[in-house]
Amino acid sequence: MLIRYKKSFEKIAMGLLSFMPDEKDIKKLQQSMKSYETDETKQLFLWKEDEDFIGLIGVEVHGNTAVLIDVSVNPSHRGQGVGRKMVASVKDFYPDHEFDARKETAAFLAKCTDC
Numbered sequence: 770m771l772i773r774y775k776k777s778f779e780k781i782a783m784g785l786l787s788f789m790p791d792e793k794d795i796k797k798l799q800q801s802m803k804s805y806e807t808d809e810t811k812q813l814f815l816w817k818e819d820e821d822f823i824g825l826i827g828v829e830v831h832g833n834t835a836v837l838i839d840v841s842v843n844p845s846h847r848g849q850g851v852g853r854k855m856v857a858s859v860k861d862f863y864p865d866h867e868f869d870a871r872k873e874t875a876a877f878l879a880k881c882t883d884c
Contacts, residue, residue, distance in 0.1 A: 774813035
């Protein structure tokens, strides 16, 4: 289930975001979280299955374009289609938007053409 980020999820979101290669440095991770909290064009969502948060997806919205900027899944849940489910749910959240990706997420978004 896709859940919009709120401040009470900060530690969970930081943990999930830290699985991304560019987010290993704590300062960079804190900057990323701050940008989601302060930049109105950015939206962060968490993915919950059963009682656990196992994924995170972030988009930046400009006009009718939503850019996939972050996708992260807990390593123990990878290969189970969680990322595809998150992309499909975010597309449902922004039904009138065209989806694009930054270079770091482009290959993943290309795999999700059926999402």
